[in-house]
Structure formats: structure tokens, C-alpha cells
Amino acid sequence: MKEKMIAKVTENKEISPGIYDMRLETRGLNASPGQFFMLYTGDGSRLLPRPISVCDCTDDILRLVYRVAGSGTSLFSRLKKDETLEIMGPLGNGYPPEPPENAVLIGGGIGLPPLLYLGKKLSACCSVTSILGYRNSDLFLKDEFDRISKVSVSTDDGSLGVHGTVMDVIKNDPSLIPQGSVLYACGPLPMLRAVREYALSEGLKCYLSLEERMACGLGVCLSCVCKTSSTDPHSNVDNARVCVDGPVFAADKVELN
């Protein structure tokens, strides 16, 4: 039987304003890039677990990089070394593991951590290009992307890299994405929409990791659905469950309206 686990915090530090890098001592977890864990607050007034994507996973350490977005993640940010929390996972499908000829990671904001893990795995077998969108010059995790890939950056405020979005980076230099590349994207919905449109128009294979409000994380409650381009075999309507059928979907299989 599967069950929740209790994990000990070995490190939990703020790496950028509101962005925390937490390492948990775990044993024998085998989490793939794109999968996530549910984190429980342990506070009875906050019933629901918080889904957090895997940023790295080795035999004994689970790394989660998360943004403080509300009361639950704020509680996590205050956890100190040697304190424990309940987690459950890995959950969700993750990115397809087959390496392409050229992988292009396209991420924005708190969508970057799962792409870093994916890039680490893929860089062992293929060339990796990263196009990373940030709000400003605070480029968290960029140094780690530099180690595994050729990196281009955009910032919303123009303080570094291309002024604008990841799509402006691509428009400025289409050669970043040679034909036959496979795109892997994670980030805010407007970015995912733009990447999806681009991939479909260029005929590129593209995988999008979606985010949606969840309750159970197990495919039961039907809170976190996304619209699919054809009838989903499980739901029997045009809805797939982000938590179990995703969070990673092929771009042509989902509608992001």
C-alpha cells in the first residue's frame, strides 16, 4: 500500500525573494522530472496538501524549490533543519524520458525548478537549450541551468537578457530552436499558451506541464481538470485530470483557453 511519508528537512533557504530551496532526507524515492509531491501543513485549519514539483531527487535527498504563495507555503518556508513534514508522492506522470536530438527547455518563474531536473537528466544524452523567463535581474537557478545547457534569458523589466518574455527570445533568435527539437515547457499560463501556439505552428513536438488548484492529488476529486482536444478516456468528457493524467501533456492534446 502507498502512504504518506514523514521527511526530515536538511536544508531550507531563501534563494531569491519568496523562493525557497528545500532539501528533504528521503530514502529510495524514484521521482521523475515533472512529477510532484503533496506537502501537508500539519495544521488542521489548512486541510489540503500543496503540490510542489520535484527539482531534484537522488537516493537520499528530495529537492523542492517553491514559491511562497499563501499561508501553506509560508508555513513550509519557516521549517528549520531537522524539523519534519509529511509528504506524499511522487505523483503525476512526468515528462517523457526519451531523449530527443535537441531538447529546448522553456520556463518562467516558479516553472523553472522541474525543468532543471529534466535538463540534468536529458543533458547526459542530448544537447539542451534553456530559454528562461524571469521578472527581473534576480536569476534564481540560472547558474545551475548554465552547467547543463546553453541558456538564454528574458526579463519582464528588461534589466537582463531580452526585454520581454521567452517568446521574445525565440523571435529574436529563431536559430535557438532548430527543426526536430522537442520543447519542454513549464510556467505561467500565458507563457504556456504562447509556447503551445508556437510549437503547433512550427510543427514541433512539445510537452507542457500544467498547474491547477488541487485537493486530493490522486485523481479522485476532479478539481484540477484541464480541457482536452478530444474526449478523455477516463472522464468520458473533454477533461483530463492534471494530477494523474498530467501534469505533463503533449501540446496538441490540451486546450489552454
Next chain:
Amino acid sequence: MNNSKDKYSPDLSVTIAGVPFKNPVMPASGCFGSGQEYSEYIDLNRLGAVVTKGVSVTPWEGNPVPRTAETCGGMLNAIGLQNPGLDLFIERDLSFLQGFDTNVIVNVCGHTEAEYLEAVERLSDEDRVDMLEINVSCPNVTKGAIAFGKDPAVLEDLTSKIKKLSKKPVIIKLTPNVSDITETARAAEQGGADAVSLINTLMGMKIDIDRRTFALANKTGGLSGPAIHPVAVRMVYEVSHSVSIPVIGMGGVMNGADAVEMLLAGASAVAVGCASFNDPEALIFVIEGIEDYMIRKGMKNLSDITLLQ
């Protein structure tokens, strides 16, 4: 095994509308799917029943997202009764439940009277179904469901029509979003219901002050969780003292103590809802919590759990 007098196994079994239950604990409809996902976390054979998510004659899309929002001590949901429709439900979900030694209660929803009756008629022929629970209380759809559950005359009429068709015992699931829930409970009883279950969610709203809009796409949603437990206990108490049919109590049951409270208020059985989201093993902990309570109080049978006054 019984040589120590404080070590014994209390009898948690109960019979509701002629259907024997090994214990009084079951999931609340909508919080457990059809049991398949949770069967990786708990042994379904330990449950008094599996109560499946509301199913209708044809597939329903449900509401736009966001469908869920957490609130203090609870959660709002406006799923909108998304379901795969009766054909796939029977073929896949009921088939999955074949092998388990637990009762199966199928929750039924519809837009119209005809849809309810068609679903009831078809499910009556399914051997794996032990009871039907009629959802006349979902607050998140614009047609059907709660529209049948608020007006006592309409509810009595629908109940009696369902009873005429159904070969399975019928539970009517009541909404708390009425001024006097004993009126709708009595209407269900008058219509011939074999039991009532309550409460469905309380209608609520959450506003995101940063985005200055509604937290749920549906604007309103149903509130569940420990925040509503005292309201549910009060209503279970009122209804169980107003009707003579059994009451299945639910609303914010998180542990054995909450379940015992429901039983003391007059419920014959207890359903566990969003506690499963907080812990997939919640149903098992509730069963064990009731057992521990009975041992602590020296009670042998579930019927010993009664108020002293």
C-alpha cells in the same frame, strides 16, 4: 484473545434499510471516486461501504476551473458533478468494485426527473449495487440536483417515483441550504425513502482580494470540512429526532471522535468526506477511532453509542 477484560473487539456492525454493514463508516460521495484510486492507499474491504461519486445517465462536463479553494478549516468546491455517465460507470467502476467485500452505494444525479428515473431503473438491475443515494442537494449545478431537494413537495414526489422503480433501498441525500431540514427529511420519509443522508455542502463564497475576483470560477461553491461539523451534528440530531428512518451523518468528520459525535447525535452510520484529501487513510483511522472509543467506554455494540439524555 479475550483473556484481558479491556482487550476485546467491539461489534461495529449495523443494518440500514435491511442492508448489513460491517461497520458504519463510508466515504462521502464525490470524495472517493469509485474507490479505485484510494485502493492503492487503503483496503476497501475494511469499509462499511464504498459510496461512489454522483453519476448521471449521460456524461457531464462539470464546471470551469478553478473548482476548489481552501478556506479556514474547510474547503469550497464547485466541481459541478462531472461524471463519465452511466455506461462507462457500470462497465468500468462497478466492475472494479466486484471483487471487494463491502457494500456499494451509488450516488445518482440528474438534470430532470426523467434522468433520475432512468438512472435508478438501470442501476436497479446491477447486482453489485446495494443501495442508491439520490443526490438532490448538490449546490453547484444550475439544472437539477438541489432544485429537487429544497422544496418538500417536489422532493416527496420525486422520492415516491424513484421508490416505485427502484429495486434497491433508496437514501435521499439532503441539503443543509434550507431553513428547516426536518421538513425535507420528513418529505423524503413520506415519499418512501429508506434512509436519509446529511449534510451535503453548505453554499459559500471566497473572494481573492489580490486578484479582486472570485476564488472559484463558479463564484459560489459548497463548503465542507471541520468548519461545518457542528452545523452537521446539529442537523443530524434534528433530523434523527424527526424521522423514523435511519440517518447517515456527514459533514467535517475528520476522526473517530467526530464520527462518535455523529452517532451520539442519532446517526446510524457516518460518511467521511474531504478528510480523505487530508489523509488517504482517514477512513481507516475513523473506524479505528470508533473502536477505541467503544473499548474505552466498555461498549460492545454500536447501538450502545447513545446520548445519556
